[in-house]
Amino acid sequence: MIGVGPFSVQVVAVFAAVLLAWMVARLVAKRLPDSPYKATGGMLLDAVFLGGVVARLGYIAQWWEEYAQSPMSMIFIGDQGFSLWVGVLAALAFIWWRTRSIRALRRPLLMGVTAGLLAWSAAVGVLGLLQRSAPPLPALTLATLDEKPVVLNSYTGRPVVLNLWASWCPPCRREMPVFEQAQAQYPDISFVMVNQGESAQQARAFLDAENLQLKDVLLDPASKTMQAVASRGLPTTLFFDEHGRLVDTHLGELSMASLKSTVSRRFAPSQQIKTDKE
Incomplete structure (x- = not known):
């Protein structure tokens, strides 16, 4: 199994993708004239948090019958149960709403989200290649x-x-x-x-x-x-x-x-x- 310290590669990839999204959003916003770029990072993290909550709720709705049998399992996010695209749509909707009065930040935030998604997709692809080359079921x-x-x-x-x-x-x-x-x-x-x-x-x-x-x-x-x-x-x-x-x-x-x-x-x-x- 691949990971960094006690963390799985999936968890590391998520944090790396969020960090990249935050950096890209702030960098693009900083180059805009008269842009309140310092607010960009906070908005991006708010969007990520909201997206994560909605992604979890979407996953629970998808597997409601299983979670209803054990309600406490809904809060155990260690099972890695998230509906990615439901969360992404929620994050994008939040960004669109939050930037309705400061539209100059909309483009930097959307570019940050795009960069984060591309990084995540690349990590998933690399992980898939590594798994295909992993050793078979051990002969122990x-x-x-x-x-x-x-x-x-x-x-x-x-x-x-x-x-x-x-x-x-x-x-x-x-x-x-x-x-x-x-x-x-x-x-x-x-x-x-x-x-x-x-x-x-x-x-x-x-x-x-x-x-x-x-x-x-x-x-x-x-x-x-x-x-x-x-x-x-x-x-x-x-x-x-x-x-x-x-x-x-x-x-x-x-x-x-x-x-x-x-x-x-x-x-x-x-x-x-x-x-x-x-």
Whole structure:
């Protein structure tokens, strides 16, 4: 997984894009005659904040059924659930409204937003190229809760959602019911839960205490999987296609909405959600 320190590359790209937008808007406004350029930066940041809130609300509306089942997950923005273009339209509308009496700032602000979007698009493109060249599903020998050996890449042949977790990790514990529900709703996808650094007794005690019925729980007492995928923390979730190729990653807690969104974008329609009619 690619990132800077504890931050994922997506988070770093967002901050870089916002910084570039702010700098471009101020630079262009400063060159205009009699322009109150000092107000430009504040307006740009206000537009970004409003756009972010609306983008989150748009995403919640899109996945309302999932968020309604767990209302507190609406405020956990770490699941990275945002509707980008809904937020962009809201930011542009805000800029248009705020500059109705100072139209000289409209052009610098719009140029700043454009620069930020181009930077974000470029970062997404580079990340996609890096993911396509990422190592495949590791050929590590792990063990089941019954301590029977399992080679991790033996799951190749169907999509795999690989989750790295530990019982001492609060966000890991909170997202476990999401995977329990998902394994029933997506029968054509393997949800492989690889415990990091704990014994079979510790992992089993946690699962029993929480009454979790997870099918593919593996033990990795030496945390070899974290090293193999270059994970920087727990929980980490990686999405591999049926050929064992990495297609997406997520560092931090996943909500059901975020999980379903990634599955719908990354896996084929034949591997989509199982309905009650099936």
